Amino acid sequence: MNKKVTARAHTNIALIKYWGKKNPELIIPTTSSLSLTLDQFYTDTAVVFNSNLSHDELTLNGQPITDHTLLKTSTFLDIVRQMAGINTFARIESTNHVPTAAGLASSASGFAALAAASSKAAGLNLDRQALSRLARRGSGSASRSIFGGFAEWIAGEDDLTSYAHPIQENVTMDIQMLTVVLDGSVKKIGSRQGMQHAIATSPFYDTWVAESEVDLVTMKQAIANNDFQTLGELAEHNALQMHSLNFTAKPAFTYFNGDTLNILNLVQNLRHQGIQAYATMDAGPNVKIISQSTATQVICEAIKKDFPNATVEVAKPGPGISYL
Numbered sequence: 001m002n003k004k005v006t007a008r009a010h011t012n013i014a015l016i017k018y019w020g021k022k023n024p025e026l027i028i029p030t031t032s033s034l035s036l037t038l039d040q041f042y043t044d045t046a047v048v049f050n051s052n053l054s055h056d057e058l059t060l061n062g063q064p065i066t067d068h069t070l071l072k073t074s075t076f077l078d079i080v081r082q083m084a085g086i087n088t089f090a091r092i093e094s095t096n097h098v099p100t101a102a103g104l105a106s107s108a109s110g111f112a113a114l115a116a117a118s119s120k121a122a123g124l125n126l127d128r129q130a131l132s133r134l135a136r137r138g139s140g141s142a143s144r145s146i147f148g149g150f151a152e153w154i155a156g157e158d159d160l161t162s163y164a165h166p167i168q169e170n171v172t173m174d175i176q177m178l179t180v181v182l183d184g185s186v187k188k189i190g191s192r193q194g195m196q197h198a199i200a201t202s203p204f205y206d207t208w209v210a211e212s213e214v215d216l217v218t219m220k221q222a223i224a225n226n227d228f229q230t231l232g233e234l235a236e237h238n239a240l241q242m243h244s245l246n247f248t249a250k251p252a253f254t255y256f257n258g259d260t261l262n263i264l265n266l267v268q269n270l271r272h273q274g275i276q277a278y279a280t281m282d283a284g285p286n287v288k289i290i291s292q293s294t295a296t297q298v299i300c301e302a303i304k305k306d307f308p309n310a311t312v313e314v315a316k317p318g319p320g321i322s323y324l
């Protein structure tokens, strides 16, 4: 006890999306999903359990946090305390190296780093599968950030069978994600609320589940065959299918704004010019462009021409969880 542990976890972007829970309490998804962990964006989290503390204390990027984020963190730490058989409070210091406005799910890297640092600081030595299950209890997509490169979150049926595992941690194909940051605004509808509204009201939800199962098999084959074109086409199709659930929810909602559609259009025009570029979007208006290193310059020039004030970050495949 009183041992300070620091862990680093990188964010991931899903190529086959997770969008709905069959068990919200345990965060068991309706479908399996597959993501790419990125090198550029990560969270460092330090945790120390200290019997002199009268409650959990959290700082994020040097700022004390006392709102619902602290409550969510303490609720998560209660799971760790229960696993370790302790009732000590903890001090958590988290630093996000994620441009929050980029719409990159910092909850994925955040809860993965918290799972790794808090469990070890509590005296547990969990293997990566158990860490993935624990991170999942904080945020579903965090289960995948335990691993580097391509990772699959197997939906499973319960807490024991729902976890991520590596598909290819040392990525062989030339692949990158260009994050295009246009809209700095904080998203109105969180992913947790958005997906549950979609599952409850979209008439196409069951079709999404069936399609997603097929897409996942094809995606794994594309990775195994280093088939970038199939990966890109499928990732864009899967993302659009996911967002179609939001358009057909009742009442309808969308994370897209005009710039989202303009970037989507730009990506399609690039393909008409023979440039391999594909779009994926999560619970926010910003677009991530799946591409290869050879196309970086032509894509960045096209973006700058139409969106002079856009900031573009190039992210390559990144590593799994590590301790600092």
Ligand SMILES: O=C(O)C[C@@](O)(CF)CCOP(=O)(O)OP(=O)(O)O
Pocket: 013, 014, 016, 017, 018, 019, 027, 033, 105, 107, 138, 139, 140, 141, 142, 191, 192, 281, 282, 283
């Ligand atoms: O990452 C993906 O598969 C797709 C999304 O990013 C959105 F497009 C979902 C992320 O959901 P998350 O924040 O993990 O939800 P939680 O389990 O309610 O915390």
